[in-house]
Amino acid sequence: MNIVYIIPKITHGGGMSNILTEVTTIQKLGIKTDPLVISLESGVSTELLKSAVAIGLKTLITPSKNVLKKILLKADLLVVHYWNCPSLYEFYILLTNEKIESRICVNLKVNGCTLPQVVPEWIYKTADAFIYSNPLTPTDSLQHTSLKLNIPSLVKLPDLINPINTYTKKEFKLFHAGTLNTFKLHPQFIEMHSNLSNKKYSFSFWGAGADDTFLTQIKEFPWISYYGFSSNLSESIQSHHLLCNPQTLLSYGSFDKIMLECQWIGKPVITLKNSYISTHIKHNINGIVAYDEYEYKLQLTNLIEDPKQYKNLVESTLSYSHANYSLYKIVMQTYDLYKSTIQQEKKIIDEICVPKNPIKAVLDGMGKWKNYIVNNETNNLNKEELYYALYCEGGLVHYLNQYPTNNELKIIISILMDQLNLLTALRNKN
Numbered sequence: 516m517n518i519v520y521i522i523p524k525i526t527h528g529g530g531m532s533n534i535l536t537e538v539t540t541i542q543k544l545g546i547k548t549d550p551l552v553i554s555l556e557s558g559v560s561t562e563l564l565k566s567a568v569a570i571g572l573k574t575l576i577t578p579s580k581n582v583l584k585k586i587l588l589k590a591d592l593l594v595v596h597y598w599n600c601p602s603l604y605e606f607y608i609l610l611t612n613e614k615i616e617s618r619i620c621v622n623l624k625v626n627g628c629t630l631p632q633v634v635p636e637w638i639y640k641t642a643d644a645f646i647y648s649n650p651l652t653p654t655d656s657l658q659h660t661s662l663k664l665n666i667p668s669l670v671k672l673p674d675l676i677n678p679i680n681t682y683t684k685k686e687f688k689l690f691h692a693g694t695l696n697t698f699k700l701h702p703q704f705i706e707m708h709s710n711l712s713n714k715k716y717s718f719s720f721w722g723a724g725a726d727d728t729f730l731t732q733i734k735e736f737p738w739i740s741y742y743g744f745s746s747n748l749s750e751s752i753q754s755h756h757l758l759c760n761p762q763t764l765l766s767y768g769s770f771d772k773i774m775l776e777c778q779w780i781g782k783p784v785i786t787l788k789n790s791y792i793s794t795h796i797k798h799n800i801n802g803i804v805a806y807d808e809y810e811y812k813l814q815l816t817n818l819i820e821d822p823k824q825y826k827n828l829v830e831s832t833l834s835y836s837h838a839n840y841s842l843y844k845i846v847m848q849t850y851d852l853y854k855s856t857i858q859q860e861k862k863i864i865d866e867i868c869v870p871k872n873p874i875k876a877v878l879d880g881m882g883k884w885k886n887y888i889v890n891n892e893t894n895n896l897n898k899e900e901l902y903y904a905l906y907c908e909g910g911l912v913h914y915l916n917q918y919p920t921n922n923e924l925k926i927i928i929s930i931l932m933d934q935l936n937l938l939t940a941l942r943n944k945n
Contacts, residue, residue, distance in 0.1 A: 516853065517549045519590040523602045524558035525574070527723075527744075528694060530596030530624060531563045532772075536669040538572050540846040551586065553578060555602035562746065580609065587615050591857050594620045598767070599632050599880035599909035601917035604873060607641070611869045616861035620644040620853065624668065625767040626791040627652045630903050631910040632767035633882030637868045644856040646849065648770035649791055660859070664852050666845050667795070670772045672779045673749030687716040687819045688755040692748055693773050695725035698907045701761040701787070705732060705739075707808055708759060712819045719755060721745040748773065749780055756825065757818060758782055761811060762790035765903050770795060778802070778836040783828045785818075787811060799828065801835040874923040877914040888927060893934040898942065901935040 621642040627634035639656035645663040784802040786793040796802040805811035
Protein backbone atom coordinates (compact mmCIF):
# COMPACT_ATOMS: atom_id res chain seq x y z
CA MET A 516 0.00 0.00 0.00
CA ASN A 517 1.46 3.30 -1.13
CA ILE A 518 0.49 5.79 1.60
CA VAL A 519 1.35 9.48 1.28
CA TYR A 520 0.95 11.47 4.49
CA ILE A 521 0.35 15.19 3.99
CA ILE A 522 1.23 17.53 6.85
CA PRO A 523 1.74 21.31 7.03
CA LYS A 524 5.15 21.04 8.74
CA ILE A 525 7.40 18.66 10.65
CA THR A 526 7.05 19.96 14.20
CA HIS A 527 6.21 18.40 17.56
CA GLY A 528 2.83 20.14 17.58
CA GLY A 529 1.77 18.73 14.21
CA GLY A 530 0.97 15.27 12.87
CA MET A 531 4.53 14.00 12.52
CA SER A 532 4.76 12.40 15.97
CA ASN A 533 1.51 10.54 15.30
CA ILE A 534 2.80 9.33 11.91
CA LEU A 535 6.10 8.13 13.37
CA THR A 536 4.28 6.06 16.00
CA GLU A 537 1.85 4.71 13.40
CA VAL A 538 4.56 3.67 10.92
CA THR A 539 6.76 2.15 13.65
CA THR A 540 3.85 0.11 15.02
CA ILE A 541 2.81 -1.06 11.54
CA GLN A 542 6.38 -2.27 11.02
CA LYS A 543 6.32 -4.15 14.34
CA LEU A 544 3.07 -5.81 13.31
CA GLY A 545 4.82 -7.13 10.19
CA ILE A 546 2.60 -5.19 7.79
CA LYS A 547 4.22 -4.06 4.54
CA THR A 548 3.48 -0.50 3.43
CA ASP A 549 5.33 2.11 1.42
CA PRO A 550 4.88 5.33 3.42
CA LEU A 551 6.04 8.82 2.48
CA VAL A 552 5.60 12.05 4.42
CA ILE A 553 5.23 15.31 2.51
CA SER A 554 5.68 18.51 4.48
CA LEU A 555 4.06 21.47 2.76
CA GLU A 556 6.02 24.04 4.78
CA SER A 557 9.71 24.35 5.55
CA GLY A 558 9.51 24.34 9.35
CA VAL A 559 11.39 21.23 10.44
CA SER A 560 12.23 19.58 13.76
CA THR A 561 15.61 17.90 13.27
CA GLU A 562 14.80 15.50 16.11
CA LEU A 563 11.68 14.25 14.32
CA LEU A 564 13.51 14.11 11.02
CA LYS A 565 16.22 11.91 12.59
CA SER A 566 13.50 9.64 14.00
CA ALA A 567 12.02 9.26 10.51
CA VAL A 568 15.42 8.34 9.05
CA ALA A 569 15.98 5.79 11.83
CA ILE A 570 12.85 3.81 10.87
CA GLY A 571 13.29 4.23 7.12
CA LEU A 572 10.38 6.64 6.74
CA LYS A 573 10.87 8.77 3.63
CA THR A 574 10.19 12.49 3.93
CA LEU A 575 9.94 15.23 1.35
CA ILE A 576 9.90 18.90 2.34
CA THR A 577 8.20 21.52 0.14
CA PRO A 578 8.47 19.59 -3.14
CA SER A 579 7.94 21.41 -6.43
CA LYS A 580 4.49 21.36 -7.98
CA ASN A 581 5.52 18.89 -10.69
CA VAL A 582 7.19 16.51 -8.24
CA LEU A 583 4.21 16.68 -5.92
CA LYS A 584 1.78 15.92 -8.75
CA LYS A 585 3.73 12.81 -9.80
CA ILE A 586 3.74 11.51 -6.22
CA LEU A 587 0.04 12.15 -5.67
CA LEU A 588 -0.97 10.42 -8.89
CA LYS A 589 0.85 7.23 -7.85
CA ALA A 590 -0.45 7.15 -4.28
CA ASP A 591 -2.97 4.53 -3.24
CA LEU A 592 -4.08 6.74 -0.36
CA LEU A 593 -3.54 10.32 0.81
CA VAL A 594 -3.68 10.70 4.60
CA VAL A 595 -4.14 14.41 5.26
CA HIS A 596 -3.41 15.54 8.81
CA TYR A 597 -5.79 18.44 8.64
CA TRP A 598 -6.08 21.69 10.46
CA ASN A 599 -7.07 25.02 8.99
CA CYS A 600 -3.99 26.74 7.53
CA PRO A 601 -2.95 28.32 4.20
CA SER A 602 -0.61 25.50 3.15
CA LEU A 603 -3.31 22.83 3.39
CA TYR A 604 -5.77 25.11 1.64
CA GLU A 605 -3.26 25.47 -1.21
CA PHE A 606 -2.86 21.69 -1.27
CA TYR A 607 -6.57 21.22 -1.88
CA ILE A 608 -6.47 23.91 -4.57
CA LEU A 609 -3.72 21.91 -6.30
CA LEU A 610 -5.73 18.68 -6.16
CA THR A 611 -8.73 20.49 -7.62
CA ASN A 612 -7.06 22.59 -10.32
CA GLU A 613 -4.85 19.75 -11.56
CA LYS A 614 -7.77 17.30 -11.45
CA ILE A 615 -5.73 14.72 -9.57
CA GLU A 616 -7.57 11.49 -8.90
CA SER A 617 -7.14 10.48 -5.28
CA ARG A 618 -8.51 8.78 -2.21
CA ILE A 619 -8.37 11.02 0.86
CA CYS A 620 -8.37 10.02 4.51
CA VAL A 621 -8.58 13.09 6.74
CA ASN A 622 -6.89 12.60 10.10
CA LEU A 623 -8.11 15.33 12.43
CA LYS A 624 -6.06 16.34 15.46
CA VAL A 625 -8.18 19.38 16.42
CA ASN A 626 -11.64 19.16 17.92
CA GLY A 627 -13.11 20.89 14.86
CA CYS A 628 -15.54 22.95 16.93
CA THR A 629 -13.72 26.16 17.90
CA LEU A 630 -12.77 29.13 15.74
CA PRO A 631 -10.70 29.37 13.60
CA GLN A 632 -10.28 25.58 13.54
CA VAL A 633 -13.85 24.55 12.77
CA VAL A 634 -13.76 21.88 10.05
CA PRO A 635 -15.26 23.37 6.85
CA GLU A 636 -18.06 21.62 4.99
CA TRP A 637 -15.84 21.13 1.93
CA ILE A 638 -13.28 19.16 3.94
CA TYR A 639 -15.99 16.75 5.05
CA LYS A 640 -17.30 16.44 1.48
CA THR A 641 -13.87 15.58 0.05
CA ALA A 642 -13.04 12.94 2.67
CA ASP A 643 -13.34 9.30 1.66
CA ALA A 644 -12.45 8.42 5.26
CA PHE A 645 -12.32 10.46 8.45
CA ILE A 646 -10.28 9.77 11.59
CA TYR A 647 -10.96 11.92 14.64
CA SER A 648 -9.92 11.84 18.28
CA ASN A 649 -12.67 13.69 20.10
CA PRO A 650 -16.16 12.16 20.27
CA LEU A 651 -17.66 15.68 20.19
CA THR A 652 -16.22 16.40 16.72
CA PRO A 653 -19.12 16.83 14.27
CA THR A 654 -19.36 14.17 11.55
CA ASP A 655 -22.88 14.78 10.18
CA SER A 656 -21.52 16.54 7.09
CA LEU A 657 -19.55 13.52 5.91
CA GLN A 658 -20.79 11.90 2.72
CA HIS A 659 -22.85 8.76 3.32
CA THR A 660 -20.13 6.70 1.62
CA SER A 661 -17.36 8.08 3.83
CA LEU A 662 -15.81 5.79 6.41
CA LYS A 663 -15.12 7.16 9.88
CA LEU A 664 -13.13 6.10 12.90
CA ASN A 665 -13.02 7.66 16.37
CA ILE A 666 -9.75 6.70 18.06
CA PRO A 667 -7.26 8.36 20.42
CA SER A 668 -4.10 9.88 19.01
CA LEU A 669 -1.17 7.52 18.68
CA VAL A 670 1.29 7.98 21.52
CA LYS A 671 4.73 6.49 21.97
CA LEU A 672 4.38 5.60 25.61
CA PRO A 673 7.26 5.44 28.09
CA ASP A 674 8.42 2.34 29.87
CA LEU A 675 6.79 1.90 33.25
CA ILE A 676 9.47 3.04 35.70
CA ASN A 677 8.57 3.60 39.36
CA PRO A 678 4.98 4.52 38.52
CA ILE A 679 3.62 4.93 42.03
CA ASN A 680 4.91 8.11 43.63
CA THR A 681 2.55 8.76 46.48
CA TYR A 682 2.38 12.04 48.28
CA THR A 683 4.56 12.53 51.33
CA LYS A 684 4.29 15.29 53.90
CA LYS A 685 7.33 17.06 52.48
CA GLU A 686 6.07 18.63 49.27
CA PHE A 687 3.33 18.17 46.68
CA LYS A 688 4.68 18.81 43.19
CA LEU A 689 2.26 20.15 40.59
CA PHE A 690 3.34 20.43 36.97
CA HIS A 691 2.21 21.44 33.50
CA ALA A 692 3.62 20.26 30.18
CA GLY A 693 2.69 21.30 26.68
CA THR A 694 2.16 24.40 24.59
CA LEU A 695 2.28 27.53 26.71
CA ASN A 696 0.67 30.02 24.34
CA THR A 697 -2.46 32.07 25.03
CA PHE A 698 -4.59 29.92 22.71
CA LYS A 699 -4.38 26.90 25.01
CA LEU A 700 -3.19 27.89 28.48
CA HIS A 701 -5.93 29.23 30.74
CA PRO A 702 -5.63 33.02 31.16
CA GLN A 703 -5.85 32.75 34.98
CA PHE A 704 -3.42 29.85 35.14
CA ILE A 705 -1.11 31.30 37.82
CA GLU A 706 -3.98 32.52 39.95
CA MET A 707 -5.65 29.09 39.79
CA HIS A 708 -2.58 27.50 41.37
CA SER A 709 -1.82 30.13 44.00
CA ASN A 710 -2.72 30.07 47.71
CA LEU A 711 -4.01 26.52 47.61
CA SER A 712 -2.82 25.18 50.94
CA ASN A 713 -0.63 25.80 53.97
CA LYS A 714 1.11 22.55 53.15
CA LYS A 715 4.22 22.92 51.02
CA TYR A 716 3.69 22.61 47.28
CA SER A 717 5.51 23.71 44.13
CA PHE A 718 4.80 24.07 40.43
CA SER A 719 6.99 23.11 37.45
CA PHE A 720 6.49 24.00 33.78
CA TRP A 721 7.74 22.15 30.72
CA GLY A 722 6.88 23.32 27.24
CA ALA A 723 7.43 25.79 24.44
CA GLY A 724 5.57 28.83 23.14
CA ALA A 725 5.57 30.95 26.30
CA ASP A 726 5.59 34.69 25.64
CA ASP A 727 7.75 37.20 27.51
CA THR A 728 4.81 38.42 29.62
CA PHE A 729 4.18 34.94 30.97
CA LEU A 730 7.86 34.25 31.66
CA THR A 731 8.19 37.57 33.47
CA GLN A 732 5.07 36.85 35.51
CA ILE A 733 6.21 33.47 36.82
CA LYS A 734 9.53 34.92 38.00
CA GLU A 735 7.56 36.70 40.71
CA PHE A 736 6.72 33.37 42.34
CA PRO A 737 9.64 31.47 43.92
CA TRP A 738 7.57 28.26 44.06
CA ILE A 739 7.29 28.15 40.25
CA SER A 740 10.05 26.73 38.03
CA TYR A 741 10.21 26.81 34.23
CA TYR A 742 12.37 24.25 32.42
CA GLY A 743 11.52 24.79 28.73
CA PHE A 744 10.82 21.96 26.31
CA SER A 745 11.54 18.41 27.50
CA SER A 746 12.48 15.71 25.01
CA ASN A 747 12.04 13.07 27.72
CA LEU A 748 9.00 14.15 29.69
CA SER A 749 8.41 10.85 31.51
CA GLU A 750 11.84 11.16 33.08
CA SER A 751 11.42 14.86 33.86
CA ILE A 752 8.20 14.34 35.83
CA GLN A 753 9.17 11.23 37.79
CA SER A 754 9.27 13.08 41.11
CA HIS A 755 6.10 15.07 40.42
CA HIS A 756 2.53 14.27 41.39
CA LEU A 757 -0.19 15.90 39.30
CA LEU A 758 -0.53 17.27 35.76
CA CYS A 759 -2.48 20.55 35.82
CA ASN A 760 -4.11 21.12 32.44
CA PRO A 761 -6.87 23.75 32.52
CA GLN A 762 -7.22 24.94 28.96
CA THR A 763 -9.13 27.86 27.50
CA LEU A 764 -12.75 27.47 26.44
CA LEU A 765 -11.76 28.01 22.79
CA SER A 766 -8.69 25.78 22.80
CA TYR A 767 -8.73 23.68 19.63
CA GLY A 768 -7.15 20.65 21.34
CA SER A 769 -8.82 17.33 20.60
CA PHE A 770 -6.83 14.67 22.46
CA ASP A 771 -3.94 15.76 24.65
CA LYS A 772 -1.32 13.05 24.26
CA ILE A 773 0.70 14.48 27.14
CA MET A 774 -2.17 13.59 29.47
CA LEU A 775 -1.92 9.95 28.42
CA GLU A 776 1.88 9.93 28.70
CA CYS A 777 1.51 11.14 32.29
CA GLN A 778 -1.37 8.82 33.20
CA TRP A 779 0.57 5.86 31.81
CA ILE A 780 3.19 6.27 34.55
CA GLY A 781 0.67 7.04 37.28
CA LYS A 782 0.42 10.82 37.09
CA PRO A 783 -3.25 11.91 37.22
CA VAL A 784 -4.49 15.06 35.49
CA ILE A 785 -6.89 17.81 36.48
CA THR A 786 -8.82 19.69 33.78
CA LEU A 787 -11.75 22.07 33.41
CA LYS A 788 -15.03 20.65 32.14
CA ASN A 789 -15.46 23.36 29.48
CA SER A 790 -12.36 22.31 27.50
CA TYR A 791 -12.72 19.62 24.86
CA ILE A 792 -9.86 17.53 26.21
CA SER A 793 -11.89 16.92 29.37
CA THR A 794 -13.97 14.39 27.41
CA HIS A 795 -11.04 11.98 27.81
CA ILE A 796 -11.04 12.23 31.62
CA LYS A 797 -13.32 10.10 33.78
CA HIS A 798 -13.73 11.99 37.03
CA ASN A 799 -11.99 10.37 40.01
CA ILE A 800 -10.88 7.46 37.80
CA ASN A 801 -8.05 8.72 35.59
CA GLY A 802 -8.09 12.31 36.76
CA ILE A 803 -10.23 15.16 38.00
CA VAL A 804 -12.72 17.20 35.95
CA ALA A 805 -13.57 20.46 37.70
CA TYR A 806 -16.81 22.26 36.83
CA ASP A 807 -15.29 25.74 37.09
CA GLU A 808 -12.23 27.63 38.35
CA TYR A 809 -13.50 27.72 41.95
CA GLU A 810 -14.02 23.95 42.08
CA TYR A 811 -10.66 23.48 40.34
CA LYS A 812 -8.83 25.16 43.23
CA LEU A 813 -10.92 23.26 45.78
CA GLN A 814 -10.11 19.90 44.17
CA LEU A 815 -6.42 20.76 44.03
CA THR A 816 -6.42 21.68 47.72
CA ASN A 817 -8.08 18.37 48.61
CA LEU A 818 -5.44 16.37 46.74
CA ILE A 819 -2.58 18.31 48.32
CA GLU A 820 -3.94 17.85 51.84
CA ASP A 821 -5.23 14.28 51.60
CA PRO A 822 -2.48 11.72 50.76
CA LYS A 823 -4.98 8.84 50.82
CA GLN A 824 -7.23 10.46 48.20
CA TYR A 825 -4.22 11.17 46.01
CA LYS A 826 -2.86 7.62 46.36
CA ASN A 827 -6.23 6.14 45.35
CA LEU A 828 -6.38 8.41 42.31
CA VAL A 829 -2.84 7.45 41.26
CA GLU A 830 -3.59 3.74 41.42
CA SER A 831 -6.90 4.15 39.58
CA THR A 832 -5.24 6.30 36.90
CA LEU A 833 -2.50 3.76 36.33
CA SER A 834 -4.93 0.85 36.15
CA TYR A 835 -7.39 2.62 33.84
CA SER A 836 -4.83 3.91 31.34
CA HIS A 837 -3.20 0.50 30.89
CA ALA A 838 -6.54 -1.28 30.60
CA ASN A 839 -8.03 1.13 28.05
CA TYR A 840 -5.21 2.12 25.71
CA SER A 841 -3.73 -0.43 23.32
CA LEU A 842 -1.44 1.07 20.70
CA TYR A 843 -1.40 -2.10 18.59
CA LYS A 844 -5.19 -2.32 18.58
CA ILE A 845 -5.59 1.33 17.57
CA VAL A 846 -3.02 1.02 14.77
CA MET A 847 -4.72 -2.11 13.44
CA GLN A 848 -8.04 -0.24 13.40
CA THR A 849 -6.32 2.54 11.46
CA TYR A 850 -4.76 0.13 8.98
CA ASP A 851 -8.08 -1.68 8.48
CA LEU A 852 -9.67 1.68 7.67
CA TYR A 853 -6.91 2.35 5.11
CA LYS A 854 -7.54 -1.05 3.49
CA SER A 855 -11.27 -0.39 3.26
CA THR A 856 -10.71 3.11 1.86
CA ILE A 857 -8.51 1.95 -1.01
CA GLN A 858 -11.31 -0.35 -2.14
CA GLN A 859 -13.13 2.79 -3.23
CA GLU A 860 -12.58 4.34 -6.65
CA LYS A 861 -10.26 7.32 -6.88
CA LYS A 862 -12.08 10.56 -7.54
CA ILE A 863 -11.40 14.10 -8.73
CA ILE A 864 -12.57 16.81 -6.34
CA ASP A 865 -15.37 18.88 -7.84
CA GLU A 866 -13.94 22.30 -8.66
CA ILE A 867 -16.92 24.08 -7.09
CA CYS A 868 -16.22 22.38 -3.77
CA VAL A 869 -12.96 24.05 -2.66
CA PRO A 870 -13.14 27.86 -2.18
CA LYS A 871 -11.29 29.84 -4.85
CA ASN A 872 -10.66 32.83 -2.61
CA PRO A 873 -8.61 32.39 0.57
CA ILE A 874 -10.94 34.78 2.40
CA LYS A 875 -13.70 32.17 2.13
CA ALA A 876 -11.32 29.42 3.25
CA VAL A 877 -10.35 31.24 6.42
CA LEU A 878 -13.94 32.29 7.16
CA ASP A 879 -15.15 28.71 6.73
CA GLY A 880 -12.90 27.87 9.67
CA MET A 881 -14.89 30.26 11.89
CA GLY A 882 -17.94 28.00 12.03
CA LYS A 883 -20.92 29.52 13.83
CA TRP A 884 -18.93 32.73 14.38
CA LYS A 885 -18.62 33.31 10.61
CA ASN A 886 -21.94 35.13 10.19
CA TYR A 887 -21.03 37.73 12.80
CA ILE A 888 -17.85 38.52 10.88
CA VAL A 889 -19.39 38.47 7.40
CA ASN A 890 -22.41 40.57 8.46
CA ASN A 891 -20.24 43.09 10.31
CA GLU A 892 -21.82 42.18 13.65
CA THR A 893 -18.53 42.05 15.52
CA ASN A 894 -20.23 43.51 18.61
CA ASN A 895 -21.60 39.99 19.13
CA LEU A 896 -18.05 38.63 19.58
CA ASN A 897 -16.29 38.83 22.93
CA LYS A 898 -12.64 39.75 23.33
CA GLU A 899 -11.41 36.15 23.33
CA GLU A 900 -13.37 35.25 20.20
CA LEU A 901 -12.00 38.29 18.38
CA TYR A 902 -8.47 37.44 19.42
CA TYR A 903 -8.78 33.84 18.22
CA ALA A 904 -10.35 34.89 14.91
CA LEU A 905 -7.45 37.27 14.29
CA TYR A 906 -4.33 35.69 15.72
CA CYS A 907 -4.78 31.96 16.34
CA GLU A 908 -3.14 29.57 13.87
CA GLY A 909 -5.51 29.36 10.92
CA GLY A 910 -6.90 32.81 11.73
CA LEU A 911 -7.16 35.95 9.61
CA VAL A 912 -3.67 37.30 10.29
CA HIS A 913 -2.15 33.90 9.55
CA TYR A 914 -3.85 33.93 6.13
CA LEU A 915 -2.87 37.56 5.47
CA ASN A 916 0.78 36.63 5.98
CA GLN A 917 0.35 34.16 3.11
CA TYR A 918 -1.82 36.46 0.98
CA PRO A 919 -0.57 39.99 1.80
CA THR A 920 -2.30 41.65 -1.16
CA ASN A 921 -5.78 40.31 -0.39
CA ASN A 922 -7.80 43.47 0.31
CA GLU A 923 -10.84 41.59 1.64
CA LEU A 924 -8.66 40.08 4.34
CA LYS A 925 -7.22 43.48 5.20
CA ILE A 926 -10.67 45.06 5.55
CA ILE A 927 -12.07 42.32 7.80
CA ILE A 928 -8.91 42.32 9.94
CA SER A 929 -9.15 46.10 10.36
CA ILE A 930 -12.80 45.87 11.48
CA LEU A 931 -12.08 43.11 13.99
CA MET A 932 -8.99 44.88 15.34
CA ASP A 933 -11.01 48.05 15.94
CA GLN A 934 -13.59 46.07 17.92
CA LEU A 935 -10.89 44.23 19.86
CA ASN A 936 -9.17 47.51 20.76
CA LEU A 937 -12.52 48.94 21.90
CA LEU A 938 -13.23 46.00 24.19
CA THR A 939 -9.70 46.09 25.56
CA ALA A 940 -10.02 49.80 26.36
CA LEU A 941 -13.37 49.24 28.08
CA ARG A 942 -11.98 46.35 30.15
CA ASN A 943 -8.95 48.40 31.21
CA LYS A 944 -11.21 51.32 32.14
CA ASN A 945 -13.35 49.12 34.37
